[in-house]
Amino acid sequence: MTADTLTLGGRAEAPTRTTSGLRQVVTPVAIVAALVALYAWVSTLELDSIEQRSLNREVIVAKAIEHIQMTVAATVLVVVIAIPLGIVASRSKNRFITPIILTGGNLGQAVPAIGLLVLATFIMGVGFQTALLGLVAYAILPVLRNTMVGVQQIDPTLIEAARGMGMTKGQVLRRVELKLAVPTILAGLRTALVLTVGMATLGAFVAAGGFGELIINGLKLNRMPVTIVGGVLTACLAFFIDWLGALAESLLKPKGI
Known part of the structure; x- marks a missing residue:
């Protein structure tokens, strides 16, 4: 048998x-x-002068760097903010704070991203920081919720066993809870990364650059090759980030899980 x-x-x-x-x-x-x-x-294609100014190596590389910078900076801030908040919200003793934390995370996706960026320009003006604010607000929920779920689904007997071995609460959190929650947290981070790549195109509306400038300029000037190139490059970057996320999940997944 x-x-x-x-x-x-x-x-x-x-x-x-x-x-x-x-x-x-x-x-x-x-x-x-x-x-x-x-x-x-x-x-x-026989590109005219306007298309040639947008579809050359220097411009495309510059827009790629801007897009990646927005994505990476927003993701780092999301990790720094969402994981600690998710840990706080996962504790039963904080059940009165949890709804407030979740409501704050939900607001980022409930409010239209372009509307949030427009509102932010009245406070911060235009530029990289304004785009970053919108990206963080939009991408924080998947990491926040997955951190909560990942910590809460751990078998309580494992935590009791760790405490029985003499571990402090902080040691149990670092060595047991967070370690076992890594696959779930990484899944949320992977989702947030892909969302951020797509939403970073809106950074062009607040002069933050990125592939969104190619898309918007192509639409405004009726230059479809420019729009298509911007869209395809954005999609390829999103798929590449998702692939890296899947690779990280398999490499960082604790043994035996």
Whole structure:
């Protein structure tokens, strides 16, 4: 009976591992193929002077750097803010504070992002900081909620066993609770990253740069190649970030989970 169970368990696990490994290979290949196809398509076009000013190496690299800077800075702030708040909200003794924390996290996605950016310009003006505020507000909820869920779903007997070994509350949090909650937290962070890449295109409305400038300029000037290039580059960056997130999940996942 035991041998059969192990065999069946092995068969059940194999497709999952195979599928996961296949995705890790297919995604970057698909991204490269899309970028090559985009380059080949643009190379066949006769670009006018306006399109040439937008679709050259220097401009595209600059916009890519701006977009990545917004994404990385917003993600770092989300981690610094959302994980501690998620830990606080996960504690039963803080049940009166939890609804307030969750309401604050929900507001970021309840308020339209473009509306939030417009309101922020009246306080902070335009620029990188204004875009950062909107991105953090929009992306904080997945990490906040997943941190709560990840900590709350840990078996209480594991916590009791750790306390029985002489660990302090802080040690239990660092060595047991957060370590076991890593897969759930990383899943929320992965979602937040992809959301941030997409929402960073709105940074162009507050003069923060990024691929959004290509999209908006293409639409305003009726230059579809510029719009398409901006959209495809944004999508490829989002898929690449999602691929990196999946890779991080598999590498940072604690052994035995």
